[in-house]
Amino acid sequence: MTFYFFINPYGWSVSNTSNQSVLYVTSLNVSQYLSPVIGDVIFPNSSANYLVVQFDPAWFYNYSSVTGGSVPGSTGPWNAWVVNEKSVKHGTVRSISFAPSPSPNLGPPWSGWDGVGTWSPYPWIPGPGDYVLVCVTYSPRTNSLYGFAEDLNYPWLVSSFSVSLSGYFRSPPSGTYAFGAGAGTGYTYAADWSIVYVWEGS
Numbered sequence: 170m171t172f173y174f175f176i177n178p179y180g181w182s183v184s185n186t187s188n189q190s191v192l193y194v195t196s197l198n199v200s201q202y203l204s205p206v207i208g209d210v211i212f213p214n215s216s217a218n219y220l221v222v223q224f225d226p227a228w229f230y231n232y233s234s235v236t237g238g239s240v241p242g243s244t245g246p247w248n249a250w251v252v253n254e255k256s257v258k259h260g261t262v263r264s265i266s267f268a269p270s271p272s273p274n275l276g277p278p279w280s281g282w283d284g285v286g287t288w289s290p291y292p293w294i295p296g297p298g299d300y301v302l303v304c305v306t307y308s309p310r311t312n313s314l315y316g317f318a319e320d321l322n323y324p325w326l327v328s329s330f331s332v333s334l335s336g337y338f339r340s341p342p343s344g345t346y347a348f349g350a351g352a353g354t355g356y357t358y359a360a361d362w363s364i365v366y367v368w369e370g371s
Contacts, residue, residue: 170362171210172305173349174220175341179254181214183347194265201267204248204283205240205275206232208353212265215254218338219346222305223248224318224328228284229294236292242274243284247316247330250281251338268337286316286330293326300365309340 180192193211196203203210206227228246232238235245251268272279295301300321307314312334320326348369352362 170224170301170303170364171349171351171353172222172303173213173347173351174222174305174307175217176213176219176347176349177216178347179214179216199265199267201270201280202278203250203267203280205243205279206284207248210353211351212252212254213347213349215252217341218251218253220307220314220334220338221250221252222314222316224303224305224316226294229288229292233284233292235288240275240284242272242276244274245284245286245288245330246318246328247286248281248283249285249314249330249332251334282330282332285332286328288326288328290325293320293323293328295320296322299323312338312340 181190191211192214194214196207196210196212206225207223208225208227210221210223212221224247226246228243229236232240233243233245234241235243253266253268255264267280269282270280271277272281272283274285275283301318302321303316303318305314305316313331314334315331316329318328350364350367352364
């Protein structure tokens with residue numbers, strides 16, 4: 170599951186005619202290494218910096234250091250990035266980069282907060298047909314991101330994370346922004362996510 174905050178659409182708009190043709194860059198075509206566990210994530214074109222958070226339980230599969238995996242510094246199933254996008258060559262090319270870089274918890278060559286957060290009471294992954302509640306919140310007061318996930322079929326299985334964006338992202342001014350939620354299919358493991366319900370509040 171992927172969540173997007175504070176997108177200023179560039180070259181597209183939130184409308185019935187544009188919603189199916191959002192201009193974006195895919196994580197498979199960027200120059201930075203975003204995370205050892207990510208799947209394929211799209212990054213919509215934006216005229217200002219924005220936030221992306223991913224809940225990816227594939228960290229369970231022998232990647233996270235808490236499951237005996239080979240990625241020291243990883244503790245949970247969450248990824249988060251500050252996406253920096255700008256025009257270069259007189260506006261003819263869009264340049265995209267990701268912060269923080271290097272990753273505060275994994276170090277180089279990775280970017281962003283990768284494999285952060287916790288599982289409780291132990292590392293878990295949703296089973297086939299499970300419904301998972303995933304909530305992500307941005308706090309302008311603390312300039313931080315918070316996330317919580319719960320397997321509703323087994324409600325004792327939960328996960329959470331928090332990261333401070335200080336030094337990487339400023340609270341945006343009041344205005345109109347695009348927010349989003351997405352689901353995808355993993356290409357190195359068996360997964361087929363679908364979105365059942367989305368709620369946005371303040």
